[in-house]
Amino acid sequence: MPEVNGAHIHGPPYPLKRNGSCLCCGTPVYRVIEVWQDGPLEGTPRRVGKQLDVGTQVTFQMSDGSEADVSFCIDCAPAVRPAHYRTIWEACLDREALGLRLAGRSANERTAAMARGLKLFPVARVRRRRESEEPGMLMVDRRG
Numbered sequence: 001m002p003e004v005n006g007a008h009i010h011g012p013p014y015p016l017k018r019n020g021s022c023l024c025c026g027t028p029v030y031r032v033i034e035v036w037q038d039g040p041l042e043g044t045p046r047r048v049g050k051q052l053d054v055g056t057q058v059t060f061q062m063s064d065g066s067e068a069d070v071s072f073c074i075d076c077a078p079a080v081r082p083a084h085y086r087t088i089w090e091a092c093l094d095r096e097a098l099g100l101r102l103a104g105r106s107a108n109e110r111t112a113a114m115a116r117g118l119k120l121f122p123v124a125r126v127r128r129r130r131e132s133e134e135p136g137m138l139m140v141d142r143r144g
C-alpha cells in the first residue's frame with residue numbers, strides 16, 4: 001500500500017510485477033492461494049483467487065485495437081497517466097519474459113513472444129473494473 005507522505009510515488013520505477021498484485025506498489029490485490037517456493041519469484045504469489053476489495057483492473061486499449069487488463073490497487077489506479085503507459089507495458093513484458101523462462105519455454109519462443117509484445121503499446125485507458133460478487137462477472141468500477 002502506498003504510504004501517506006511516505007516514500008512511494010505513483011508511477012515508475014515499478015517493482016518487479018507480481019502475479020495478482022498492484023503493478024505500481026506491489027500490494028496483493030487478489031487472494032493468494034499459493035506462493036513461489038524458490039527461484040527469482042520466491043515468496044510472491046504463484047496462484048491467486050478472488051479479487052480483494054483493494055484491487056481493481058485497468059483496461060488499456062492497445063495499439064493493435066486489442067485490450068489488456070493490468071491489476072492495480074485502488075490507491076494507485078487513479079494515478080495512472082499516459083506518461084506511464086509505456087513503462088507499465090514494459091513491466092508487463094518483463095514479467096511475461098520471466099514467466100516464459102520459468103515455464104521452460106525455448107529461447108526462440110521467448111524471443112518471438114517479446115517481439116510481438118514490443119510491437120504493441122497502450123494508447124488509451126478504457127475503464128477500470130472490479131469483479132462483482134458473482135464469480136466470473138465483472139462490473140465497472142465507479143470509485144474514481
Ligand SMILES: [Zn+2]
Nearest residue numbers: 022025073076
Ligand atoms: Zn498500488
